[in-house]
Amino acid sequence: MPAQEIEYRPFHTDRHTAFRCQLQAFIAREIAPYVDAWESERVFPASLRRKAAEVGVLGAGFPEEWGGIGGDIFDKLIVKEDLARFGAGGVRLGLTTHCIALPPIIAVGSDALRQRVLPPVFRGDAIAALAITEPDGGSDVANLTTTAERSGDSFVLNGEKTFISSGCSADFYTVAVRTGAAGVDGISLLLVEKGTSGFTQERQDLMGWRSWDNATLRFRDCRVPAENLIGAEGKGFRLLMQNFNEERLGNAAIMLGAAKACWEDARQYAGERVVFGRPLAANQTIRHKLVEMRSLIQAVQASLDVAALRFQQGETPIAEIAMTKNLAARTYEFCAAEAVQIHGARGLVTGERVERLFRESKILSIGGGATEVLNDLAARQLGL
Ligand SMILES: Cc1cc2nc3c(=O)[nH]c(=O)nc-3n(C[C@H](O)[C@H](O)[C@H](O)COP(=O)(O)OP(=O)(O)OC[C@H]3O[C@@H](n4cnc5c(N)ncnc54)[C@H](O)[C@@H]3O)c2cc1C
Structure with a gap:
C-alpha cells in the first residue's frame, strides 16, 4: 500500500x-x-x-x-x-434504513415477526424504517408521546412521528410508542405495517439526501395486532439505547466516507487548477488545508475502528461511540467547507460532487443524536 x-x-x-x-x-x-x-x-x-x-x-x-x-x-x-x-x-x-430498524426485531422479536420481516428486507423485496422522533421531541426520547393503548388483542396507536427516513417508502416500521406511564418504563416498540388503517405518511423535503424520502407519519386510531410487539412491553427504551450505539457507529462511518470524498476531490482539484500561473497546491495555505483535512480523517478512522472493535467484542463503549460520532460530524463539516473553498465558485455549482457533499454535511450532526446531546451523554458516561 x-x-x-x-x-x-x-x-x-x-x-x-x-x-x-x-x-x-x-x-x-x-x-x-x-x-x-x-x-x-x-x-x-x-x-x-x-x-x-x-x-x-x-x-x-x-x-x-x-x-x-x-x-x-x-x-x-x-x-x-x-x-x-x-x-x-x-x-x-x-x-x-433497515440497519436501524431491524436490530430490535433480530434481538428480541418473536420468530413469527422475524420470519415476516427479515427475509423480504434482505432480499430487496421490502423496506424497513425506524420511527422514534416526534414533532415535540427529538432528542428527548424518554418523553415521547405517541400512545399505544391495549384493546383486546390489539394496540391502538395515536400520535405523530417526524423526520423518518424511508417514511413514505417503507413496508415495515419499528415504532417507539408509549404503552405505559410517563418515563422510560412506559416505552415499547411495535411493528406497524404499511397499509394499516389509520396510518398515513407525508413526505418532507430536506436540503440533502434528495434521492430518498423522509416523512412525517400519523397514527389515528391505528389498530395493530398485539403480536406485533417487539420484545416485552415497557422494555422499548433500553432497546432503543442499544440500537443507538450501532446507529451512531454507522453515522460515523457515513461521515468518514463522505469526508474522504471531500478530501479526494479537494486534493485532485488543487493539483489541477492553475491560479496566478501555478497549481493551487503549490501554495502552502492550500497544502495545509489538505493536511488538516487528512489529519482529522485519520483520527476519525482510528477512533471508529477501535470503537467498532470494542463493540464487536461485546463491550458497550457508549462515551467513545458518542465522541466518535461527534468527531466525525466536525470532520465532515470541516472537510466539506474546505473542499468547497478550494474549488472556489466551481464548488457551488449544482452537479459538482463537493456541492452535494457540502449540502449533506449538516445532516448527521443532528440526525442520530445531535452533537450537544451526545456530548451530554459522553459527559455523564465519563462521570463529569
Ligand atoms: C436526515 C434525517 C433523517 C432522520 N431520520 C430519522 C429516522 O429515521 N427515525 C427517527 O426516529 N428520527 C430520524 N431523524 C430525527 C433525528 O434523530 C432528530 O432530528 C434528532 O434526534 C434531534 O431531534 P430534533 O431535531 O427534534 O432536535 P431537538 O431535540 O429539538 O434539538 C434542537 C437542538 O437543540 C439541541 N439540544 C437539545 N437538548 C439540548 C440540551 N439539553 N442542551 C443543549 N442543547 C440541546 C440539540 O442538540 C439540537 O441541536 C432524522 C433526522 C434527520 C435530519
Missing part, C-alpha cells in the same frame, strides 16, 4: 477486504455513473434494491438464519462508508 494511501484498516480481515472490493465494483458499476441524475430528479431506481441484495449490500453483517449474508459490524460499516464515499447520501440512505 503506498504511504499516502488513506486506507489502513488493521481490524479488517481478508474477508472484509474482499467484500469491500466487490462492493466498490458494484457502486462503480451500478451507482456512481447515475447518482447525480437521481439526486437532481429526486428518484431512486426500484431495480437497484434487488441488485444490491444480490451482492450482499442489504444483508451484510446480518444473520444468515434470517436471510442476511453473515459477517460482523465491520461489514455493516464498510457498506455505509463506501456508499457515502462513492455514491450519494440519498442512495446510501435508501439502501440502509
Whole structure:
C-alpha cells in the first residue's frame, strides 16, 4: 500500500477486504455513473434494491438464519462508508434504513415477526424504517408521546412521528410508542405495517439526501395486532439505547466516507487548477488545508475502528461511540467547507460532487443524536 494511501484498516480481515472490493465494483458499476441524475430528479431506481441484495449490500453483517449474508459490524460499516464515499447520501440512505430498524426485531422479536420481516428486507423485496422522533421531541426520547393503548388483542396507536427516513417508502416500521406511564418504563416498540388503517405518511423535503424520502407519519386510531410487539412491553427504551450505539457507529462511518470524498476531490482539484500561473497546491495555505483535512480523517478512522472493535467484542463503549460520532460530524463539516473553498465558485455549482457533499454535511450532526446531546451523554458516561 503506498504511504499516502488513506486506507489502513488493521481490524479488517481478508474477508472484509474482499467484500469491500466487490462492493466498490458494484457502486462503480451500478451507482456512481447515475447518482447525480437521481439526486437532481429526486428518484431512486426500484431495480437497484434487488441488485444490491444480490451482492450482499442489504444483508451484510446480518444473520444468515434470517436471510442476511453473515459477517460482523465491520461489514455493516464498510457498506455505509463506501456508499457515502462513492455514491450519494440519498442512495446510501435508501439502501440502509433497515440497519436501524431491524436490530430490535433480530434481538428480541418473536420468530413469527422475524420470519415476516427479515427475509423480504434482505432480499430487496421490502423496506424497513425506524420511527422514534416526534414533532415535540427529538432528542428527548424518554418523553415521547405517541400512545399505544391495549384493546383486546390489539394496540391502538395515536400520535405523530417526524423526520423518518424511508417514511413514505417503507413496508415495515419499528415504532417507539408509549404503552405505559410517563418515563422510560412506559416505552415499547411495535411493528406497524404499511397499509394499516389509520396510518398515513407525508413526505418532507430536506436540503440533502434528495434521492430518498423522509416523512412525517400519523397514527389515528391505528389498530395493530398485539403480536406485533417487539420484545416485552415497557422494555422499548433500553432497546432503543442499544440500537443507538450501532446507529451512531454507522453515522460515523457515513461521515468518514463522505469526508474522504471531500478530501479526494479537494486534493485532485488543487493539483489541477492553475491560479496566478501555478497549481493551487503549490501554495502552502492550500497544502495545509489538505493536511488538516487528512489529519482529522485519520483520527476519525482510528477512533471508529477501535470503537467498532470494542463493540464487536461485546463491550458497550457508549462515551467513545458518542465522541466518535461527534468527531466525525466536525470532520465532515470541516472537510466539506474546505473542499468547497478550494474549488472556489466551481464548488457551488449544482452537479459538482463537493456541492452535494457540502449540502449533506449538516445532516448527521443532528440526525442520530445531535452533537450537544451526545456530548451530554459522553459527559455523564465519563462521570463529569
Ligand atoms: C436526515 C434525517 C433523517 C432522520 N431520520 C430519522 C429516522 O429515521 N427515525 C427517527 O426516529 N428520527 C430520524 N431523524 C430525527 C433525528 O434523530 C432528530 O432530528 C434528532 O434526534 C434531534 O431531534 P430534533 O431535531 O427534534 O432536535 P431537538 O431535540 O429539538 O434539538 C434542537 C437542538 O437543540 C439541541 N439540544 C437539545 N437538548 C439540548 C440540551 N439539553 N442542551 C443543549 N442543547 C440541546 C440539540 O442538540 C439540537 O441541536 C432524522 C433526522 C434527520 C435530519
